[in-house]
Amino acid sequence: MAKGDDAIRRKKNKSNRKRMRSSESAVSARVSAIIASKRRRKAGKRRICEGMCYSLPTPDDPFNDHHGKKEPEKKKKKKSKGIPGEKQNEKNMVIVDGGILVDQNGPSKFLIVCLNAIKDAWREEGEAEVRDITSWGLYLWTCCCYGFTNVLETSGPCATREQVAWLVSSVSDIVARKEKQGILVPSPCLLYIVPTQERAVQVRSICKPLKALGIHAVSLHPGASIQHQLHGLKSCEPEFLVSTPGRLLELVSLKAVDISSVSFLVIDGLGIGSGEEIRYAEKLNSIKETITSSPHIVVFSDHCDQMAALADNLLGDPITRLSLNDSAISRSVFISQHVHYCQSQELKITKIQEIILQTLRDDCRHKMLVVMKRENKNGLASSGLYWEDCSITNTSSKGSFSLHNREKIMRVVVKDEESLQLDKVENFEMVLLANFPSSVEEYVGILTRIACHSATGALHSLFCQEDAHLAKRLVNLLSECKQAVPQFLLDFDS
Incomplete structure (x- = not known):
């Protein structure tokens, strides 16, 4: 049933009244201003007077731009936390030899x-068995990275593959650090001397x-033609150079390779396959003289007295001795042992004097430690130690003295065996x-x-x-x- 005109009009009037109630125009202008003011107050926006009655100009604000209000302080920027541990890492970074930054906590x-x-x-080649030498490697990394001393490794005649x-990884790490910091790295950086082609x-x-x-490495040895190696050196600039002494000197004489700026010199298998020791020594000395920089040197060798x-x-000097094992044989490489026979306790002072004077004549060392009983300490210096042109000076109550023989001088330090500390040795x-242990x-x-910071000792x-x-x-x-055994020890043994 269709709606009539009255019903339609009533419905339309009802919607109009509803619309009028919801609109702001439904109220007067005064009421509308009150509503707007209330909204502004709730929103935090207030109208202030900009006239002179509200505020006066000041020297800091002569034109009254801030209307008497203080200039808001700039908020302090919060320091970014950054990467966790970044501050700690910066503290741990130190500048070492060559101007590179190194983390004290360990390698990169x-x-x-x-x-x-x-x-x-190695695993791809089927050699899965790898020896763990982490402690030895970290010690070597420290020596190479900080560059304080040269290294003598005495575990065996040649370095193991580990x-x-x-x-080579330690040197690669140093090369990468230098390049990252914009330091020019010479080429080659590492010179690795080996005894044989194999x-x-x-x-x-x-x-x-x-x-x-x-990191590019090139090997130079007599097994390849010198022309082939000349072409290879021209086509690349290797960071690592592995070579035998003879072939390296040939290429240096031809100016095919420049080793004057080498940073690391490694001599592997000192004395192995050298044949004539004198010629081998001359070659190594020539290589060292060719290097005008001051390279860090690492020598791998075992007992080879020559x-x-x-x-x-x-x-x-000084050096650092390293060894993979703690055996006496490995740790006493290049330390000569001399056992002297003394018939009685009364003759010990005289025997000690003879050994000291003989050492002063034959050895170029400037310092000797004498370990003896406390009651005999002062007696050594005051017993009239004179022989040929020798004389004693700077004697002290502790028994230490200086011994002069022509142009040579040696300091003799006397310690009593009761209070001897091994770390001082x-x-x-x-x-x-003076007394056998x-x-x-x-x-x-x-x-x-003894001689932990020297290549040789006695x-x-x-x-x-x-x-x-x-x-x-x-x-x-x-x-x-491999030391000489005195005959009197063999007689005692028999």
């Missing part, structure tokens, strides 16, 4: 990446996985034991402690009749360390 991730790349290559991996191929294969990380003087000349290259183990403890000890029960073990120790 790049070193670990280099090590993993080498280990992955040792080579740690060494050894050069082995070391080059260990360095090969680093090529993908931007190379002791060469190692001392190459490394200089490390600072001496020459030690004389009560056990061979104690003797080994002193032997492995240990003298007096052996008496009452020490005869130690003769057999001492003979075995001297034989294992």
